[in-house]
Amino acid sequence: MKSFYESQQINEKKLFELFKKADDIRANLKKYDKMLSGKIMATLFYEPSTRTRLSFETAMLKLGGKVISTENAREFSSAIKGESIEDTIRVISSYCDCIVMRHYEEGSALKASKISSIPIINAGDGKGQHPTQALLDAYTIFREIGRLEKIKIALVGDLLSGRTVRSLCYLLGKFSENEIIFVSPENLRMKDDIKQYLDKHKIIWGEEKDLQKILPKVDIIYITRIQKERMKKEDYEKARGKYVINEETLKLVRKETRIMHPLPHVEEIDLPIKIEQEDKRIVYFKQAENGLYIRMALLLELLK
Amino acid sequence: MKSFYESQQINEKKLFELFKKADDIRANLKKYDKMLSGKIMATLFYEPSTRTRLSFETAMLKLGGKVISTENAREFSSAIKGESIEDTIRVISSYCDCIVMRHYEEGSALKASKISSIPIINAGDGKGQHPTQALLDAYTIFREIGRLEKIKIALVGDLLSGRTVRSLCYLLGKFSENEIIFVSPENLRMKDDIKQYLDKHKIIWGEEKDLQKILPKVDIIYITRIQKERMKKEDYEKARGKYVINEETLKLVRKETRIMHPLPHVEEIDLPIKIEQEDKRIVYFKQAENGLYIRMALLLELLK
Amino acid sequence: MKSFYESQQINEKKLFELFKKADDIRANLKKYDKMLSGKIMATLFYEPSTRTRLSFETAMLKLGGKVISTENAREFSSAIKGESIEDTIRVISSYCDCIVMRHYEEGSALKASKISSIPIINAGDGKGQHPTQALLDAYTIFREIGRLEKIKIALVGDLLSGRTVRSLCYLLGKFSENEIIFVSPENLRMKDDIKQYLDKHKIIWGEEKDLQKILPKVDIIYITRIQKERMKKEDYEKARGKYVINEETLKLVRKETRIMHPLPHVEEIDLPIKIEQEDKRIVYFKQAENGLYIRMALLLELLK
Incomplete structure (x- = not known):
C-alpha cells in the first residue's frame, strides 16, 4: 500500500x-x-x-x-x-x-x-x-466490543451523503457474520453500490424505519448528522429530527451496546454533558481520541 | 491556576x-x-x-x-x-x-x-x-514606571467595546492608590461593572471629556482604537476622531509619561514613523514585544 | 543584502x-x-x-x-x-x-x-x-542550458500583469548577449520600464505576434498564464487562447529547447500528462522543485 x-x-x-x-x-x-x-x-x-x-x-x-x-x-x-x-x-x-x-x-x-x-x-x-474515519471506527468497535465479526450494527441518519458510513461498510464487509441495519429518512437512504458490495461479501443487511425497535437489539449504534450543506433545503427539513438519541431513547439501549458518532453532532444527539461524560455506552469522544x-x-x- | x-x-x-x-x-x-x-x-x-x-x-x-x-x-x-x-x-x-x-x-x-x-x-x-493583553500591559507599566501602585492612568477611546481596558482595570484594582481616568466619547463609556469593581477595591476613578487637560497629569496614557466592527455605523461616526495623539497633543505629555496602545492603531495615533521610533514616551511597539x-x-x- | x-x-x-x-x-x-x-x-x-x-x-x-x-x-x-x-x-x-x-x-x-x-x-x-521566482527561473535555465548568457528566450503570454517575467528580465539583463522576444496579446504587452532597462543593459529585445515563427528559434520558451484576476473581463476574453503549447505547436520546438512556466498553468498549456512527464523539453515541474x-x-x- x-x-x-x-x-x-x-x-x-x-x-x-x-x-x-x-x-x-x-x-x-x-x-x-x-x-x-x-x-x-x-x-x-x-x-x-x-x-x-x-x-x-x-x-x-x-x-x-x-x-x-x-x-x-x-x-x-x-x-x-x-x-x-x-x-x-x-x-x-x-x-x-x-x-x-x-x-x-x-x-x-x-x-x-x-x-x-x-x-x-x-x-x-x-x-x-x-477511509481513516473507517479505521478509527473499526478500531473503536474492536476496543469496545472485542471483535470485528458477528457485530450487529445500526447505521443511523444521513446514509446518502455520509461518507463515513460508506467507508465503514466496506471495512465491515471484510469480516464474517456481521449484520448491518440501515436506519435513515426515506430521502437519505444508503445507495445501491454499498448494498451490492455487502451482498457480494455475504453480509446480512436490512433497512428499518423505526429506530426505537432497533435500539435494544444491536451491539453498535452508529448515528450521523443530517448533512445540511450537501442537500436541498426541503430535503433537510424532511429529514431532520427523525432519529434522535436523548435521555428517553437512551433507556432502550442495552448496557453492553455502544453509541458512536463521527462528530460533529448537532440535534441528533441531545444528551446532558454529564451523561455524555459518565455513561459507558457513549463512546464518541473516545472515538476521536482513538x-x-x-x-x-x-x-x-x-x-x- | x-x-x-x-x-x-x-x-x-x-x-x-x-x-x-x-x-x-x-x-x-x-x-x-x-x-x-x-x-x-x-x-x-x-x-x-x-x-x-x-x-x-x-x-x-x-x-x-x-x-x-x-x-x-x-x-x-x-x-x-x-x-x-x-x-x-x-x-x-x-x-x-x-x-x-x-x-x-x-x-x-x-x-x-x-x-x-x-x-x-x-x-x-x-x-x-x-487577559494576556492585561498581563503584558501591566508588565509594560512595571518596566517603564517601576511600580504598579500609585499609578495615574488615563484610559482613552472605545471603553465600551474594548476588552483590553476592562482586563487591565481588573489587574490595576489589585494594587493600592492607583487612579484611573476614563476618557471616552459619550456613546462608548466604560460600563458600570468595572466602576463597581474599582469602588469595591477602593481605586479612585473619574470620567473626563477633555483629553488635553488630562495629558499633562498622568503617568500612563493608554489609548485605544474605536472598534468600528463592534458598533453601528452612526455610533462610529459619532465617536471617531475625538481623541487623537498627534504632534500637537504630544507636546502636552510629560517626559516621564508613557503612551501605550494595545494595537492595531489607526487614526487615533497620528505620528510620523520617526517620532514613533525615537520618542521614549511611545512604548506601544515595546508593549507588543513584552x-x-x-x-x-x-x-x-x-x-x- | x-x-x-x-x-x-x-x-x-x-x-x-x-x-x-x-x-x-x-x-x-x-x-x-x-x-x-x-x-x-x-x-x-x-x-x-x-x-x-x-x-x-x-x-x-x-x-x-x-x-x-x-x-x-x-x-x-x-x-x-x-x-x-x-x-x-x-x-x-x-x-x-x-x-x-x-x-x-x-x-x-x-x-x-x-x-x-x-x-x-x-x-x-x-x-x-x-524575485525568488526569478532566482529559480534563472537557476533552472542554468541547470538546463548550462549558461546564463547568449540565451535566446521567448517570454510568452501576459507580460503586463505577470510579475515573474518582469523579475526575470531584470536578472537576464545582468548577463551579456542575451536576446529576449516578447510574445503577448496586444493588450498585455510588456511595459516600457523593462524595455528601457534592457536597452540600458544592451540586451537585444523584440516583440513578435506569431508564436509559431518563434518556437523553433529559441533556447527557452517561458510561457505564462493570462491573469484573469488582474484585468477586466473584456481584456481577458481578448487575450485568452491566443498562445498555446499543445501537441501540435510542440512539434515546432527543437530538442534542445526548454519550456518553462511559473505555474499554475491553465489552457495555455494543453498537453497530455504522459508527455508532460516524459518529454525532456518540458521542465516546469522541475522548475518548482528547483x-x-x-x-x-x-x-x-x-x-x-
Whole structure:
C-alpha cells in the first residue's frame, strides 16, 4: 500500500496490525516521538475541517515529523486560478513526504494518488469516502466490543451523503457474520453500490424505519448528522429530527451496546454533558481520541 | 491556576512571579528553548487576529513546544455545522496540551475551561476580556514606571467595546492608590461593572471629556482604537476622531509619561514613523514585544 | 543584502554562489538540516498562494528552522482594521528572524524592508516583482542550458500583469548577449520600464505576434498564464487562447529547447500528462522543485 484512498484497500491482517501498532503507540508514546523525524507531511484541505486536519497534524508532530498546511486550499491555492488537482499534487509532492488531502470531489484522492510520487491519504473526498474515519471506527468497535465479526450494527441518519458510513461498510464487509441495519429518512437512504458490495461479501443487511425497535437489539449504534450543506433545503427539513438519541431513547439501549458518532453532532444527539461524560455506552469522544493513535499507526505504515 | 480566562485570577504575588520569569526568559532565551519540548499547543481562533495568534505560537516555539493551528475556526471548523464549543474543546483537548482560544462570544473561554481536561488560555472573548493583553500591559507599566501602585492612568477611546481596558482595570484594582481616568466619547463609556469593581477595591476613578487637560497629569496614557466592527455605523461616526495623539497633543505629555496602545492603531495615533521610533514616551511597539515574553512565562506556568 | 525585495539586487557573483549552494543542499540535505535551528520565519500572505508559501515553509523546515504563518492576512490580520503595513511589520518582526511576504500592492515589500529590523523576502508584490521566482527561473535555465548568457528566450503570454517575467528580465539583463522576444496579446504587452532597462543593459529585445515563427528559434520558451484576476473581463476574453503549447505547436520546438512556466498553468498549456512527464523539453515541474533548493540557499544567505 503506497497511498490510502479507500477503506477497501485494507485487508483483515493489515487492519489488526494497525490496531496493535496503535495500542503500542498509546502505551509507549515516548518510544515513537522521533520515528518520523526529518519527514514532512502536507495537509491540503479544499473543504472545511478542523478536527480531521488537526488530528493528522498532531499525529505527525507526535511522531517527530513536521507539517506544512493549508486550511482553505479551495480559495487560497491555485485551484481558484483554474489549476488541475494533478498539477497541484505534482508540485506539492516535490516539497514533502506525504499529502493528507480533503477535497469536495468524489474520486479526487484516487486521482491524486495516480499522479503522486509520494503517499496520498484521503481525508474525505466529497460524497466518496473518509477511509481513516473507517479505521478509527473499526478500531473503536474492536476496543469496545472485542471483535470485528458477528457485530450487529445500526447505521443511523444521513446514509446518502455520509461518507463515513460508506467507508465503514466496506471495512465491515471484510469480516464474517456481521449484520448491518440501515436506519435513515426515506430521502437519505444508503445507495445501491454499498448494498451490492455487502451482498457480494455475504453480509446480512436490512433497512428499518423505526429506530426505537432497533435500539435494544444491536451491539453498535452508529448515528450521523443530517448533512445540511450537501442537500436541498426541503430535503433537510424532511429529514431532520427523525432519529434522535436523548435521555428517553437512551433507556432502550442495552448496557453492553455502544453509541458512536463521527462528530460533529448537532440535534441528533441531545444528551446532558454529564451523561455524555459518565455513561459507558457513549463512546464518541473516545472515538476521536482513538483516531489520533490509528492515524499515527497509518503514518508509520506509509512513511517508514 | 489551571486555565486563564480572566485577569482577576492573577494575584499580586503571581503577577510579580510572572514578570520575574519573563525578565529571565528575555535575558536567557537559550536556557528555555527546550522547556516545553514534547508539548503541543492548539490555537483555536474564531475571530480574526494575526498578531495575538503569532505571538502565542512564537512563544510556544521558542520554548521548544509545537503548534497546531486554525486561523478561521468560525468558518472552517465544525462550528459552521452547528457543533457546540464544548464538543469542539473536548475533541481538540484530546490532541494537545493546551488551547489558546479567541471567540466572538463573551464567556466562551470560561465555558471551555469548565469542560476541558487541559489548560485553556483566553485570547479574547467577544466584548469580555483579553487577559494576556492585561498581563503584558501591566508588565509594560512595571518596566517603564517601576511600580504598579500609585499609578495615574488615563484610559482613552472605545471603553465600551474594548476588552483590553476592562482586563487591565481588573489587574490595576489589585494594587493600592492607583487612579484611573476614563476618557471616552459619550456613546462608548466604560460600563458600570468595572466602576463597581474599582469602588469595591477602593481605586479612585473619574470620567473626563477633555483629553488635553488630562495629558499633562498622568503617568500612563493608554489609548485605544474605536472598534468600528463592534458598533453601528452612526455610533462610529459619532465617536471617531475625538481623541487623537498627534504632534500637537504630544507636546502636552510629560517626559516621564508613557503612551501605550494595545494595537492595531489607526487614526487615533497620528505620528510620523520617526517620532514613533525615537520618542521614549511611545512604548506601544515595546508593549507588543513584552507580550512575547510574558506569554512564554504564562505557558511555562500552566504547562510545566 | 539584508532584505530581498527585487531581483536587481542580486549581482552575477552572488547569483552563482546561490546556485552552487543550492546544488550542494540538494546533494547533501542531511548536512543542512540543523543549520537554521532556533530561527523562526513568518509567512505573511495578503494574497492567495499555496505553492509559494509552502515552498518557503518547506525550505525553512528542511534547514531546521521553525515557521509561523498566516495564509490570509488580508482578511484575518489587523489590515482589515486599518493598520498600516509598517505597523504590522514592526510587530511581527519582534517575534521572528525573517518575514516572507506576499502583498497585493506594488512596492509593499520595499516599504516593509525599510522599517524592518529583520530580513524581508518579497514573495510577490502586486504587479511588481516576484524575485525568488526569478532566482529559480534563472537557476533552472542554468541547470538546463548550462549558461546564463547568449540565451535566446521567448517570454510568452501576459507580460503586463505577470510579475515573474518582469523579475526575470531584470536578472537576464545582468548577463551579456542575451536576446529576449516578447510574445503577448496586444493588450498585455510588456511595459516600457523593462524595455528601457534592457536597452540600458544592451540586451537585444523584440516583440513578435506569431508564436509559431518563434518556437523553433529559441533556447527557452517561458510561457505564462493570462491573469484573469488582474484585468477586466473584456481584456481577458481578448487575450485568452491566443498562445498555446499543445501537441501540435510542440512539434515546432527543437530538442534542445526548454519550456518553462511559473505555474499554475491553465489552457495555455494543453498537453497530455504522459508527455508532460516524459518529454525532456518540458521542465516546469522541475522548475518548482528547483525553487525549494534555491529558497533554502537564499534563507541561509540572509539568516546565517
